[in-house]
Amino acid sequence: APESETAPEVRLDVDGDVAVVTIDRPRALNALSGDVLEALDAAFVQITDAAASVRGVLLVGEGGRAFVAGADISAMQGRGPEEGERMARLGHRVAERIEACPAPVIACVDGFALGGGLELALACDLIYATDASAFGQPEVRLGLIPGFGGTVRLPRVVGPARARELIYTGRRIDTEEAVRAGLVARRFPDRDALLAGARETIALIAQNSPVAVADAKHVLVAAAGRPTGEAVELEIDGFMHSFGTDDMREGVTAFLEKRTPGFSRG
Ligand code: CO8
Numbered sequence: 001a002p003e004s005e006t007a008p009e010v011r012l013d014v015d016g017d018v019a020v021v022t023i024d025r026p027r028a029l030n031a032l033s034g035d036v037l038e039a040l041d042a043a044f045v046q047i048t049d050a051a052a053s054v055r056g057v058l059l060v061g062e063g064g065r066a067f068v069a070g071a072d073i074s075a076m077q078g079r080g081p082e083e084g085e086r087m088a089r090l091g092h093r094v095a096e097r098i099e100a101c102p103a104p105v106i107a108c109v110d111g112f113a114l115g116g117g118l119e120l121a122l123a124c125d126l127i128y129a130t131d132a133s134a135f136g137q138p139e140v141r142l143g144l145i146p147g148f149g150g151t152v153r154l155p156r157v158v159g160p161a162r163a164r165e166l167i168y169t170g171r172r173i174d175t176e177e178a179v180r181a182g183l184v185a186r187r188f189p190d191r192d193a194l195l196a197g198a199r200e201t202i203a204l205i206a207q208n209s210p211v212a213v214a215d216a217k218h219v220l221v222a223a224a225g226r227p228t229g230e231a232v233e234l235e236i237d238g239f240m241h242s243f244g245t246d247d248m249r250e251g252v253t254a255f256l257e258k259r260t261p262g263f264s265r266g
Contacts, residue, residue, distance in 0.1 A: 010039035012046060017055040018202050019047050019103070026063025032116045033072040037090045040120075044097035053265070055210065056202030057105040058195065059098075059124055061117075067109040067133070068117030073142065084147065091116060091148035095123035099221045102214035104205055106198045109133045109184070110191045114172070119148035122157060125217065126201070129175045129184045130194050136172035156224060158183055209247035209263045 011022040021043050023030045030036075047054050061067040071087060098105050107113075107121035109129040114136050121127045129135075137150045145151065146167060155163035158181040166173070178184040188194040205213055219238040223231035242248050247263050254261035 009033075009036050010043055012043040014047075014050065014054065017053060017206050018199060019050075019054045019057045021047075021057060021059050022062055023060070023068060024062040026061075026065065028072065028074075029066035029069035029112060030061040030063065030117070031069050031072040031074075032091070032120070033075060034087070034090065036072075037094050040094045041090075041097055044094070044101050047103070048097070048101050054103045055206040055213075056103050056198075057101065058108050058198050058202075059105055059120070060108045060195070061111065064111065064191070066112040066117070067107065068114075068120055069112045070115030070117050070138070071148070076142075076144075088147040091119065094120070095149055098123045099217075102210070102217065104202075104213065104217060106201065108194050108198050109135075110194060115139055115146070115150075116148045119146060119150045119153070122149060122153040126185045127178075127183060128186050128188065128194055128198050128201075129178065130188050130190055131175050132190075133175045133178070133184075134172045135175075135178045135183060136170060137167045138170040138172070140168065141170045152225070157181075209245070209251055209261075211245050211247045211264060212242060212251075215241055 009023065009025045011020075011024060013020045013022070021040065023036060023040070025031065025033070025036060047057055071091070075087075076083070104125040107124040107127045109121055109127060110133060111130075112134050113121050113129075114134070115138055118135050118137060137146050137154065139146050139150070146154070150167065151163075154166065158166070162181055173181070175184055175187045179187050186197060188197055215238045219234050223234045226234070250263060251261045
């Protein structure tokens with residue numbers, strides 16, 4: 001399993017079958033500079049290459065105040081449309097890496113998840129959060145629009161009406177409201193409980209077939225936003241693929257023999 005420092009401000013630690021990606025730039029509330037985005041990209045490439053051993057990923061922000069307070073505003077001053085496009089494309093590349101990672105990724109939010117920070121969390125499979133968190137798309141307050149999937153993924157998760165309200169007002173919502181909106185899957189009283197809860201979820205995932213979990217993620221990502229007929233075809237392809245795997249033979253046989261299945265390592 002890889003264990004390395006991909007860049008000073010992003011750490012990748014692999015602990016058994018759990019990978020932890022830590023954004024460590026607390027003096028700027030973990031704002032996404034170009035370097036941080038490049039390092040996140042590299043970390044998720046490395047995890048995907050180690051796919052057989054990693055069963056789940058935790059994405060966390062260091063410092064206790066923020067998951068990520070957005071894209072780095074200090075890098076925007078005096079910049080034109082070319083820089084806007086470059087930043088947005090880099091952000092979207094990171095989102096694609098997270099979506100291409102076969103293991104589920106849990107955004108562990110403890111503090112601010114704003115702008116690009118919320119968009120980063122939305123690219124993950126699940127958002128878990130502490131009660132001390134706040135969520136929002138404040139871009140219009142800066143004269144910007146969301147540039148890293150906010151207009152695309154937020155309405156899918158919370159519905160178009162709530163997404164419009166959040167994007168047009170830029171207002172922040174607390175964890176309780178984020179849970180009600182379907183943005184946060186589970187809330188926790190503090191950071192330790194959050195990380196323990198996320199690890200418990202990965203332990204449950206790790207009992208299942210790695211091939212099936214990866215195929216389910218692949219279909220969920222590929223089908224998002226597609227018309228029903230196309231999405232159904234993608235599901236049928238994935239379901240067909242299941243029927244050709246050793247894990248399917250093992251899982252079905254183990255059920256019928258009333259024993260615990262011994263799945264592949266991915
Ligand atoms: N970028 C750069 N620095 C930041 C950012 C940021 N997004 N957020 C906070 N910081 C810095 C502050 O400048 C400050 O630095 P310093 O101590 O050197 O003055 C330090 O972090 C601490 O912040 P504050 O003093 O402001 O802390 P407060 O507790 O007073 O306030 C807030 C916390 C409310 C989170 C406040 O910092 C804030 O409003 N931050 C900006 C939030 C925001 O607008 N985010 C959206 C940014 S735009 C965006 O994300 C576009 C997405 C498109 C992405 C494209 C690809 C990635």
